[in-house]
Amino acid sequence: xxxxxxxxxxxxxxxxxxxxxxxxxxxxxxxxxxxxxxxxxxxxxxxxxxxxxxxxxxxxxxxxxxxxxxxxxxxxxxxxxxxxxxxxxxxxxxxxxxxxxxxxxxxxxxxxxxxxxxxxxxxxxxxxxxxxxxxxxxxxxxxxxxxxxxxxxxxxxxxxxxxxxxxxxxxxxxxxxxxxxxxxxxxxxxxxxxxxxxxxxxxxxxxxxxxxxxxxxxxxxxxxxxxxxxxxxxxxxxxxxxxxxxxxxxxxxxxxxxxxxxxxxxxxxxxxxxxxxxxxxxxxxxxxxxxx
Numbered sequence: 705x706x707x708x709x710x711x712x713x714x715x716x717x718x719x720x721x722x723x724x725x726x727x728x729x730x731x732x733x734x735x736x737x738x739x740x741x742x743x744x745x746x747x748x749x750x751x752x753x754x755x756x757x758x759x760x761x762x763x764x765x766x767x768x769x770x771x772x773x774x775x776x777x778x779x780x781x782x783x784x785x786x787x788x789x790x791x792x793x794x795x796x797x798x799x800x801x802x803x804x805x806x807x808x809x810x811x812x813x814x815x816x817x818x819x820x821x822x823x824x825x826x827x828x829x830x831x832x833x834x835x836x837x838x839x840x841x842x843x844x845x846x847x848x849x850x851x852x853x854x855x856x857x858x859x860x861x862x863x864x865x866x867x868x869x870x871x872x873x874x875x876x877x878x879x880x881x882x883x884x885x886x887x888x889x890x891x892x893x894x895x896x897x898x899x900x901x902x903x904x905x906x907x908x909x910x911x912x913x914x915x916x917x918x919x920x921x922x923x924x925x926x927x928x929x930x931x932x933x934x935x936x937x938x939x940x941x942x943x944x945x946x947x948x949x950x951x952x953x954x955x956x957x958x959x960x961x962x963x964x965x966x967x968x969x970x971x972x973x974x975x976x977x978x979x980x981x982x983x984x985x986x987x988x989x990x991x992x993x994x995x996x
Contacts, residue, residue: 710980711973716865717989721857724767727779728988731759734784754960764988765891765957766856855898858986862954863898865984866933869952881925881950883934885941885968887959892935895956899933906933910940918945925949941968948972951979956986 720728735756762770768779778784855863862884869880886892889910899906905928907921918940925934926949934947938959941947950972959965973981 706975708973708975709977711969711983712980713983713985715985715987716861717987718857718861720764720767720988724763724856727767728760728763730779730782730784731763731775734778735760737784761957762888765858765886765888766853766894769853769856769894770888770890852897853894855894858956858988859895859898861986862895862956863902865954866904867902870932879929879932880952881932881934882952882954883936883947883950883972884954884956885936885938885965886956887938889937891956892937896935899935904933905931906935907931908935909945910935910937913940922946936968938964938968941971945971946974946976948974948976948978951977951981953981953983954986955983958985958987 739753739756759771759775768776771779866882869882884892884895886895889912892908892910896906896908907925909918909921913921921934922945924931925947934950936945936947948971953969953972955965955969959968969981969983973983
């Protein structure tokens with residue numbers, strides 16, 4: 705039996721705020737009707753419920769900032785009929801991390817498998833560019849002039865937690881190092897903007913990082929006392945990644961596959977770890993949300 709330092713885990717419930725709650729309720733209602741959960745509606749053929757859940761998860765993380773343009777149009781016009789299932793399917797019925805299509809024939813069992821792209825809700829078709837994010841096609845990186853949205857309630861809570869840990873230490877005490885895990889690379893983009901605005905130094909690894917980039921990021925994170933944060937996608941936290949220089953883990957949203965999430969945490973809580981590890985899982989507390 706491994707004699708590892710203690711690992712403590714807690715769930716932090718976050719109020720998503722009035723505006724994002726309204727946005728969530730709008731798409732929750734659309735999902736409710738589209739999935740045929742309302743007695744007056746029927747579930748549409750080939751409707752993949754995971755597509756609808758993905759949309760709600762995106763709203764839970766960062767409001768409008770992660771949604772595709774078709775969904776934003778429906779919201780701005782307050783008209784869910786604008787958001788037809790066919791249009792939504794074309795925009796969201798993919799693994800939002802690597803852009804490969806979710807096959808209609810997939811079962812709940814197959815969706816929990818770890819696939820070659822490093823995610824759990826897509827089927828590999830051809831050669832994947834693992835880690836491709838929504839941001840590469842329609843996100844904040846496509847237009848440098850597009851203003852960066854203010855941090856969501858979840859990102860604000862994340863910054864507070866990291867700042868509190870930093871301020872709670874006296875001078876001369878080594879600051880704790882944190883790893884922030886998210887399923888979506890675009891969410892990591894938004895967190896990175898917020899960290900920069902607060903003067904935090906950080907490194908990042910995701911599915912787009914080359915081996916040399918990963919090596920540099922890990923070495924900097926491990927050896928630079930001024931670099932106390934690592935941003936990482938869940939899919940990039942493979943078995944060969946060593947993050948034992950950190951002792952705090954922040955999971956931005958629950959993963960589809962709890963085993964993938966546990967494996968990511970184990971990159972910190974593993975042989976070589978000298979400190980107790982603290983894990984915080986962030987969930988929204990709006991009544992009736994998907995707990996993301």
